[in-house]
Amino acid sequence: MSISQALLPEFDHEMAVTRKVLERVPEGNYDWKPHEKSMSIGRLAGHVAELPGWVPVTLDREKFDMATEGSQFPPLIASSRASLLEAFDKNVATARKGIAAATDEQLMKNWSLLAGGKTVFSMPRAGVLRAFTLSHVIHHRGQLSVYLRLQNVPVPAIYGPSADENTMAASG
Numbered sequence: 001m002s003i004s005q006a007l008l009p010e011f012d013h014e015m016a017v018t019r020k021v022l023e024r025v026p027e028g029n030y031d032w033k034p035h036e037k038s039m040s041i042g043r044l045a046g047h048v049a050e051l052p053g054w055v056p057v058t059l060d061r062e063k064f065d066m067a068t069e070g071s072q073f074p075p076l077i078a079s080s081r082a083s084l085l086e087a088f089d090k091n092v093a094t095a096r097k098g099i100a101a102a103t104d105e106q107l108m109k110n111w112s113l114l115a116g117g118k119t120v121f122s123m124p125r126a127g128v129l130r131a132f133t134l135s136h137v138i139h140h141r142g143q144l145s146v147y148l149r150l151q152n153v154p155v156p157a158i159y160g161p162s163a164d165e166n167t168m169a170a171s172g
Helices: 003-022 041-060 066-072 081-101 104-108 125-150
Strands: 063-065 110-115 118-124
Touching (some): 003 041, 003 081, 041 081, 041 125, 063 066, 110 125, 118 125
Parallel strands (some): 063 110
Antiparallel strands (some): 110 118
């Protein structure tokens, strides 16, 4: 089995669960945040939606310097649930296509994140996809689920039931 074929089931699962969380982001009040140091809910949801967009950057380049190239990726801030989901779906489709087409050789080549020419990290692209993309989405999705709870929005089941959804309940 190729590396990409091993990554795709996890990618598909995590993106489906992430979409369920993004579907719950309440309309309006995108400036709300739980603490002055926190991102607003609109920015956090936008960040979750934009993160799969890093897959092509990882697969198509050898490095990325946030200081000199970061302006190519202006922060996505939710303006509506529909636009948020549209951006997420587009990024996921492009990412999935890229992962599916990636060769083992391509995925084992190093990729580096730089800041002003200084290396923040460098690792094989397969590791970048898992750590910088998937784990990054999962981390911020967790934050977003807390934001939903604080806004009294029902939190979807993620890795089993939530207090609002018992997907394990027996039917009948």
